[in-house]
Amino acid sequence: MIDSLLPSILQHENISRITDSGILVRDRRKLPFCTEDILCRDYKEASKAIKEMVTQGGGPLEVALNTLLYTWRHDRDSIDDAVESLLLSRPTNTTMKRTLLGVMKAYRETGDMEGIIKAAFDHYDSLYDSISDIGETLIEDGCGVLTTCFPEHTFMLSLIKAKENGKRVTVYVPETRPYLQGAHLTEPCLREKGIDCYLITDGMPAHFMREGRIQLYMTASDLALKDRTVVNKTGTLANAIAAHYFGIPYYAFSLSLDETKTREDIVIEYRDSDSVKSIGGTVIASQSSKALYPCFDIIEPELVTGIVTEGGIL
Amino acid sequence: MIDSLLPSILQHENISRITDSGILVRDRRKLPFCTEDILCRDYKEASKAIKEMVTQGGGPLEVALNTLLYTWRHDRDSIDDAVESLLLSRPTNTTMKRTLLGVMKAYRETGDMEGIIKAAFDHYDSLYDSISDIGETLIEDGCGVLTTCFPEHTFMLSLIKAKENGKRVTVYVPETRPYLQGAHLTEPCLREKGIDCYLITDGMPAHFMREGRIQLYMTASDLALKDRTVVNKTGTLANAIAAHYFGIPYYAFSLSLDETKTREDIVIEYRDSDSVKSIGGTVIASQSSKALYPCFDIIEPELVTGIVTEGGIL
Numbered sequence: 001m002i003d004s005l006l007p008s009i010l011q012h013e014n015i016s017r018i019t020d021s022g023i024l025v026r027d028r029r030k031l032p033f034c035t036e037d038i039l040c041r042d043y044k045e046a047s048k049a050i051k052e053m054v055t056q057g058g059g060p061l062e063v064a065l066n067t068l069l070y071t072w073r074h075d076r077d078s079i080d081d082a083v084e085s086l087l088l089s090r091p092t093n094t095t096m097k098r099t100l101l102g103v104m105k106a107y108r109e110t111g112d113m114e115g116i117i118k119a120a121f122d123h124y125d126s127l128y129d130s131i132s133d134i135g136e137t138l139i140e141d142g143c144g145v146l147t148t149c150f151p152e153h154t155f156m157l158s159l160i161k162a163k164e165n166g167k168r169v170t171v172y173v174p175e176t177r178p179y180l181q182g183a184h185l186t187e188p189c190l191r192e193k194g195i196d197c198y199l200i201t202d203g204m205p206a207h208f209m210r211e212g213r214i215q216l217y218m219t220a221s222d223l224a225l226k227d228r229t230v231v232n233k234t235g236t237l238a239n240a241i242a243a244h245y246f247g248i249p250y251y252a253f254s255l256s257l258d259e260t261k262t263r264e265d266i267v268i269e270y271r272d273s274d275s276v277k278s279i280g281g282t283v284i285a286s287q288s289s290k291a292l293y294p295c296f297d298i299i300e301p302e303l304v305t306g307i308v309t310e311g312g313i314l
Numbered sequence: 315m316i317d318s319l320l321p322s323i324l325q326h327e328n329i330s331r332i333t334d335s336g337i338l339v340r341d342r343r344k345l346p347f348c349t350e351d352i353l354c355r356d357y358k359e360a361s362k363a364i365k366e367m368v369t370q371g372g373g374p375l376e377v378a379l380n381t382l383l384y385t386w387r388h389d390r391d392s393i394d395d396a397v398e399s400l401l402l403s404r405p406t407n408t409t410m411k412r413t414l415l416g417v418m419k420a421y422r423e424t425g426d427m428e429g430i431i432k433a434a435f436d437h438y439d440s441l442y443d444s445i446s447d448i449g450e451t452l453i454e455d456g457c458g459v460l461t462t463c464f465p466e467h468t469f470m471l472s473l474i475k476a477k478e479n480g481k482r483v484t485v486y487v488p489e490t491r492p493y494l495q496g497a498h499l500t501e502p503c504l505r506e507k508g509i510d511c512y513l514i515t516d517g518m519p520a521h522f523m524r525e526g527r528i529q530l531y532m533t534a535s536d537l538a539l540k541d542r543t544v545v546n547k548t549g550t551l552a553n554a555i556a557a558h559y560f561g562i563p564y565y566a567f568s569l570s571l572d573e574t575k576t577r578e579d580i581v582i583e584y585r586d587s588d589s590v591k592s593i594g595g596t597v598i599a600s601q602s603s604k605a606l607y608p609c610f611d612i613i614e615p616e617l618v619t620g621i622v623t624e625g626g627i628l
Binding site: 174180283 | 346462488490494497498501505511512513514515517519521522524549551552553555556559591593595596597598599600602604605606608611
């Protein structure tokens with residue numbers, strides 16, 4: 001039901017789908033200017049596509065579920081190898097891990113892979129639906145909303161529902177260097193759904209907060225701890241601090257809190273600094289320059305107004 | 315004397331120089347990958363070059379001084395028209411305005427244009443020298459320094475002098491979207507002078523502050539008021555707020571405080587949003603998207619530890 005509400009690139013068939021010859025994965029690295037699917041003929045190719053960041057965010061989970069189903073249909077003996085290979089393709093994705101292990105447990109109990117995979121997809125649709133019902137209540141008529149990166153289903157649905165309820169909203173979308181997910185994914189999704197939005201650079205959010213244009217800051221979370229610590233795309237911390245300074249609430253969406261980790265367990269991954277030194281093929285710095293690309297920010301609980309979960313706001 | 319200390323692109327002859335056929339202006343828009351001078355054959359072409367942003371920061375002032383001298387040598391009757399044309403080329407540049415009016419007043423008194431122009435260049439060299447002597451004292455051995463945009467002579471000389479005094483410093487240079495002055499100008503200057511530096515994106519400074527890598531934030535100022543309000547490139551405010559949050563001092567350099575303006579007089583100019591939607595020729599957003607590009611941030615006095623001026627730290 002929520003599928004038809006979503007912007008096109010978040011609809012199931014535009015993330016990944018099964019055909020007779022394999023699993024199709026939409027190449028998010030090329031969006032929005034080029035719409036191209038990668039065909040993965042088996043679980044090995046699907047794992048490789050995930051590893052190479054063909055899809056990101058909630059994408060790997062959907063690809064993994066489709067891959068399990070495709071493997072079960074065509075190469076049933078390899079099902080355990082497929083699970084192992086998929087888990088190794090994105091070791092930091094705890095949602096995918098928990099889901100695949102849950103699917104395999106249910107499969108060993110019932111043997112009904114078709115039904116279990118369908119139930120898993122339905123579970124996430126229902127989760128997105130109920131979390132965004134809560135997210136929608138935080139959005140007031142006439143407000144300006146800031147985000148960071150590409151906050152996907154829960155954020156998009158919250159705004160779409162707010163619009164359906166007659167609330168007028170303007171969203172400020174930082175481009176999110178170095179990978180430009182804000183420019184390439186978030187802004188086109190909002191525009192497609194007719195939600196007023198402006199693309200800005202990553203240094204501008206505080207400017208618009210000071211001008212009184214922003215009343216709410218909302219992001220996804222790569223990880224949320226039960227002490228209300230949020231881990232999300234680099235740039236989130238600066239905006240959370242500025243929001244705190246201007247008295248603007250900051251909410252992060254979470255599909256499920258991590259009950260096992262503490263802040264000390266969080267290791268911030270550094271990626272290839274070449275992506276800082278070039279933008280979509282345009283080189284902006286000398287090869288002899290040094291650059292740094294830490295992937296995630298850690299946002300302390302005192303900066304987080306609340307974490308929006310299925311069970312309510314923490 | 316300071317000229318030889320400076321990184322090459324800040325040395326006088328690499329900003330602008332007079333030849334037999336006109337005034338040469340280094341095209342900063344093409345740095346660091348292409349070193350090209352634009353030949354301006356008269357004050358009209360020089361004004362046009364300034365207007366079209368061939369040079370920025372302290373560049374227009376040097377071009378204007380050379381243009382006055384060249385006009386005086388070759389087309390003396392047009393000297394008043396030249397002043398008027400130059401002032402109109404960059405109406406927000408109060409330093410250039412004050413200097414040109416001062417030069418013309420002295421010229422009407424003494425008639426010695428050659429001597430007056432030389433004295434004006436010497437005055438700024440001496441100003442850069444004395445302000446950076448003060449800036450140097452703020453830099454401690456082993457510290458990490460954050461900046462924004464391209465803070466030119468005073469910042470560069472402060473760091474160069476700190477290095478000469480044996481202080482080890484690491485500078486974090488945000489790329490400064492949309493025009494990339496950090497990536498194109500600041501980082502190459504620091505690297506040329508052997509100062510350890512990292513290029514980062516504009517969303518990362520708070521990340522490195524949280525990690526304890528940054529102990530000092532220093533920028534230039536497009537305008538500084540006597541109540542300690544600073545106006546500088548967009549992105550400065552977010553970093554000043556984060557510095558405040560982490561207890562890191564923020565100093566802005568100013569050649570001269572503006573005694574006439576109050577915060578209410580400041581009008582923030584918006585530039586063409588197309589520069590947000592593309593990066594050095596690479597289009598990052600659809601033509602139907604909307605973007606915003608406010609040029610400057612206003613930073614309230616409570617976020618400014620001090621303004622570094624010729625007379626000391628305010």
